[in-house]
Amino acid sequence: MAAATEGPGRALARRTGARLRDRYHRVRVNVLLALQAGIAAGLAWFVAHDVVNHPRPFFAPIAAVITLAVSVGQRLRRAFELVVGVAIGIAIGDTLIYLIGTGPGQVGLVVTLAIVTAIFFGGGSALITQAASSAVLVATLTPPTDGVSFDRFVDALVGGLIGLGVMALLLPLNPLTVVGRAAKPALDVLAEGLTETAEALAERDVDRADAALARLRAAESDLQRLHEAIDAASETAALAPARWRTRGALNQYIDAAEHVARALRNSRVLVRRAILVIQDGEELPEALVAAVRSLSEAMDWLRRELGDAVEPVAARERALRAAGEAGMAYAEGWASPAV
Incomplete structure (x- = not known):
C-alpha cells in the first residue's frame, strides 16, 4: 500500500x-x-x-x-x-x-x-x-x-x-566466527521447530505442527552452509599460524555437525508423528510434551556452548532429561510406532 x-x-x-x-x-x-x-x-x-x-x-x-x-x-x-x-x-x-x-x-x-x-x-x-x-x-x-x-x-x-x-x-578469518555464524541458523531452526512442536502437541494445533515441519525441511540449506563453513574454517585453522589455537574448539563443531544433521532428520520424523497424533486425537502424557521441550532446550544450549568454546555440559544435561521424560511417557503406557 x-x-x-x-x-x-x-x-x-x-x-x-x-x-x-x-x-x-x-x-x-x-x-x-x-x-x-x-x-x-x-x-x-x-x-x-x-x-x-x-x-x-x-x-x-x-x-x-x-x-x-x-x-x-x-x-x-x-x-x-x-x-x-x-x-x-x-x-x-x-x-x-x-x-x-x-x-x-x-x-x-x-x-x-x-x-x-x-x-x-x-x-x-x-x-x-x-x-x-x-x-x-x-x-x-x-x-x-x-x-x-x-x-x-x-x-x-x-x-x-x-x-x-x-x-x-594477512588478516586470516577467525574460524570460530565463520563456523559459529553458519551453525546458528541450523541450531536455531532445530530449537524453534521442536519448541513449536511441543506447543502444537500441548494445544492440539495441527497447523502449528505443519509450520514447524516446513521450517525443519527448509533447514537443509542451513545444514549445507554449515558443512561448507566447517571446510573453510578447517582450512584457515590449518594454514594460518595465528588461528592454530582455535583448532580444539573447531573440532567440537566438526564432531557436532554429524549429530546435528541426524537430529534434523529425526526431528522431522518426530514432527510428522506429532501431526498424526493430533489428527487422530490420541491421548498424550505430559511427560512426552516435556521431553520435546527439553530436547529443544538442548539444541539451544548446544549453540551457546559451541559458540563459547566450552564442553556442552548443559546441552547434554537437557538431552538426558529429554530421554528420561520420554522414558516416563513410555512407562505410562504410551509409545510412538515407527514412522
Whole structure:
C-alpha cells in the first residue's frame, strides 16, 4: 500500500538507496579478498622478478590472484591444481611449440594434448582449465625461442605459494566466527521447530505442527552452509599460524555437525508423528510434551556452548532429561510406532 501511494521520485530514491546499501555491503564483505589479492600479486611479481630474476614473470601474479579468488575452503587444493595444471600446460606448450612451431593447428594440438594429459592425471576442472589456458598462453603470447624453459613453471609455483601465504598471514578469518555464524541458523531452526512442536502437541494445533515441519525441511540449506563453513574454517585453522589455537574448539563443531544433521532428520520424523497424533486425537502424557521441550532446550544450549568454546555440559544435561521424560511417557503406557 505504501509503495502504491508514494511518488515516483521517492520510489526511485528508495530503490537506489537499497541498491547502494547492497553494493556497499558486498564491497565491505569482499574488501579483505581484494586487499589480499592486490598484495599477493605485487609480492609474487617482486619475488619472481627481483629475487628469482625472471624478466617477465606474468605467470606469478596470475597464479597468486587465482589462488586467492577460489572459494575459501578450497584454496589449498585449488592452489595445488593450479600449479600442476600450469606445469602441464607449460611443459607441453614449450616442448611442442619449440619442435613444431606456431600456427592454428599447433595451438589446437597443444591444447588437446594438455587437456588429455590433465585428465590422465586425474585432474578436476580447475587443473584441466589451467593446463589448457597455460598451453594457450605459451603457444600464442610467449612461444619459446631458446628451448624449453622452466621459468614459467617457477613463476606459477611462486605465485601459488605467495597466494597461500598471504591468505594465511594477512588478516586470516577467525574460524570460530565463520563456523559459529553458519551453525546458528541450523541450531536455531532445530530449537524453534521442536519448541513449536511441543506447543502444537500441548494445544492440539495441527497447523502449528505443519509450520514447524516446513521450517525443519527448509533447514537443509542451513545444514549445507554449515558443512561448507566447517571446510573453510578447517582450512584457515590449518594454514594460518595465528588461528592454530582455535583448532580444539573447531573440532567440537566438526564432531557436532554429524549429530546435528541426524537430529534434523529425526526431528522431522518426530514432527510428522506429532501431526498424526493430533489428527487422530490420541491421548498424550505430559511427560512426552516435556521431553520435546527439553530436547529443544538442548539444541539451544548446544549453540551457546559451541559458540563459547566450552564442553556442552548443559546441552547434554537437557538431552538426558529429554530421554528420561520420554522414558516416563513410555512407562505410562504410551509409545510412538515407527514412522
